[in-house]
Amino acid sequence: MRVLLVCLTLLLNASPAIARQALGLAAPEPVLASGLLKHILPRFSLKTSVRVTVNPAGPMRLATQEPGVAVFRRAGTTYFLRIEDGKDQIRFRDWMLSDIGKNTIESFQPDSGEPFSARFETVETEEAEEFDGNAARGAALSLAHCGRCHVVGAQNRMKGLGSTPSFAVLRSLADWTDRFRQFYVRNPHAAFTQIAEVTPPFDPERPPPIAPVRMTLQDLDAILAFVAATDAADLGAPLQTQ
Structure with missing residues (x-):
């Protein structure tokens, strides 16, 4: 009985250590300074129970150039999200690209500077056809x-x-x-x-x-x-x- 209690105690105490580790996300300084990540990351975690923290070592990374998928832009700069293989990383990317994720990004109001935009839809204007006949x-x-x-x-x-x-x-x-x-x-x-x-x-x-x-x-x-x-x-x- 004593051995069983000791084993249960060890398992309970070890649970935080074996819990799902947080995903690291590296980001450029302008994004970090804006406070955007402090706004969106807790909301993603609350929605999915997947914790994402700022970590220069990645494995996910926001960059100002491709490769990656465009997730938001600000002041003429587009930011691309790069991920590796992994269910939670894919889930984070898909959330960023979803309507909920886009709305969360655009709901953030920075203390200074332009807001972030997560919409990349372009409206193609159809050129009026010209007719040469009389x-x-x-x-x-x-x-x-x-x-x-x-x-x-x-x-x-x-x-x-x-x-x-x-x-x-x-x-x-x-x-x-x-x-x-x-x-x-x-x-x-x-x-x-x-x-x-x-x-x-x-x-x-x-x-x-x-x-x-x-x-x-x-x-x-x-x-x-x-x-x-x-x-x-x-x-x-x-x-x-x-």
Whole structure:
């Protein structure tokens, strides 16, 4: 019995020593001086029960150059986190990259200097496409070839078919350029439209059901230029009756 008690006592006293050791994190002086790590490390430990302490020997390291993953930036300097293999190190990295980690970093208010940012998302601006065609000629072509079914503009406002969208409605669609560039292969246009040097001739045994539309790629460029200058319909506006 005495031997058993001695063994239990030794195990209990040894538990802090065999507990999970803290992860060391080395960091540049500007980060240490800012107080950021004193803000985020306890919060990570509270969330995960994994303790991280500042330690110049690593094994994790914050650096101002790659390799590593960008975790935050300040005053034009981006800081990269380098880790070695290890479940807890990977967990710390993933936490830094998570929304919770980013919010924790950005919630820190330094005593002086700029705050830290943990957002690296870039918004790509789509350049407006330019159309080289003659818009005035495109307006005339649209009215002549398309106006019998579509409302092209004020010129034929009351003459389009009710089942076909107006040019203004088509212009409001995100893929309007594709729709107009490829209109001749979309139903029902393919049955009665020919683009010179692009589409094959009509099958003599299957003539077009209506007077055919014949145009060139230059004509199509002109129509695209016209449609690009057309105001898009506001599909969110309330319907108006006449």
